[in-house]
Amino acid sequence: YKRQLNGELEYTCDAGPTPAVNAYPVAIGADPGPSADLSLFAGNIAEVRLWTVARSQDESRRTMHIALDEPRPGLVAVWHLADDYNDSIGEHHGAPRGQAAVSYTHLTLPTIYSV
DSSP: OEEEETTEEEEEOOOOSSOOOOSOOOOSSEEOSSSSSOEEOOSOOOEEEEESSOOOHHHHHHHTTSOOOSOOTTEEEEEETTTOSOBSSSSOOOOOOTTOOOOOOOOOOOOOOOO
C-alpha cells in the first residue's frame, strides 16, 4: 500500500497478499472507523484518484496536473472535488457529510520564464 501526496511518497506499508476487508465506506478527508472521534482532514483536497496498481512517483508526477476523465488501466475512480462529489470515470459517486463543502478557491501561480 502506498499513499502519495502531490507526487511525493507520504506513507507505505505491506498490505499483505489480500487487502483487509471491513464494513466501513471509503471516506475522503476523514477516518470513518468505529471510534466516535473521527480524524478529520484540516485543509483542502482538490482531487482524489484511486488506483488498483502501485504507481511510481514519476508516474504520479507525469499526470498530476492533467485531468483524467477517461478510464486508464488500473484507474478505479477520480473525484474532481471542485464541482461535485461524483466519480468522473465510473459509478463511485459520493456525498458530503458533516461540514464538507465544494470550494471555488482560485490560486495564482507564479509565471515561469525560460530562455
